[in-house]
Structures are given as C-alpha cells and as structure tokens.
Amino acid sequence: PVKKKKAVIKEGGKRGVEIEGAADMGGLQFFCTSVDEPEGDIELLLHSVKAMNEKSDPTEEERKGGSGHVGKMVFSAGVEQLAIVAYVPEDKQPELDCKEWIEKVLSLFGGKVVTDAKDYCQGVIPTDSNNNIFPLKIREALILEANNFLRKKGLFPEDNGDDDDEMVFGDDDF
DSSP states (O other): OHHHHHHHHHHHHHHHHHHHHHHHHHTOSEEEEEOSTTTTOHHHHHHHHHHHHSOOOTTSSSOOOOOTTSEEEEEEEOSSEEEEEEEOOGGGTTTOOHHHHHHHHHGGGTOEEEEEOSSEEEEEEEOBGGGTBOHHHHHHHHHHHHHHHHHHTTOSOOOOSOOSSOOOOOGGGO
C-alpha cells in the first residue's frame, strides 16, 4: 500500500530530525528508538530508518531526515513480530559491528537476523504467546539491551545516576 509507505517515510523523516537534535545536544553517536507506522513490517521499517538517514534539504519547508551520521537501532512492534533495524554509519563501523549488535539484542528473545551488512542489519522476534513474548512488552527491554551493549563498548554515555544535568532520551520524550 502506497499510503502506508508514505506514512512510514513521513514518520521516519520526522524522527530523523528529532534524533539529529538529540544527538547534537547530547553529543550522542548512537540512538535507540521505536516507530509505530511500520507495525512490525521489516521492509517498511527499513524505509523508515532510511528516511531518518536522508540528507536534510534546507530548502524544504518541513525538515526531515538528517540523522545519517548517527548510528541507530529502531524497533517496530506489530501483532506478529517485533521488527528491528540496526544502522551503523561508515565512520562508526570500525568501532561497532552492526551484525554483532543486532545479534546481541535478538538473542534476548530468540530472534533471528534477516539480513546483515556493514551498514544495515534487519532482524525479527516473532510473537510467542506460550513464552510470553509480545512485541510491545519486550520492546523497552530490548532498547535497554541495545544501549547497554553500546555502553560496554564506550559508545553511549554511562548512566551514573547523577541526573542533575544529564538528559536521557527515550520514546516518551518525543
């Protein structure tokens, strides 16, 4: 459906601007978030992430994209599965292996890698009601895991409990 893809790309473009702002403000190189429009569809989620990474056109009235320099892991919950796309920009690839990052996150709930490359990796975790695996329920734990993996590699600010001047960005902040 063309309409759905448009909505996905629009949401991705807007989120890209938000990520760019948060990254510039907090000095972040990596960002983990979720989007709603793809509804767990892995291909649509890839379109969303690519829209986030589009070069921002300063002549356009509504800015979109602009966060191609920020590595990211983006989650989308659907009824059937949780879709995940990891993106590592070229200049960050020596520090972070895209496949290793997504595999670590997927391993929490027995997910599988669908495609892997140096820049974009895709994975899914199927809904499994017998084991209490529901996309919306597990999403936050996975975002935390993705961030912790980055922390261990020194690529994400430590959460040292001193929240006087530290800002932590999550989905609820947008």
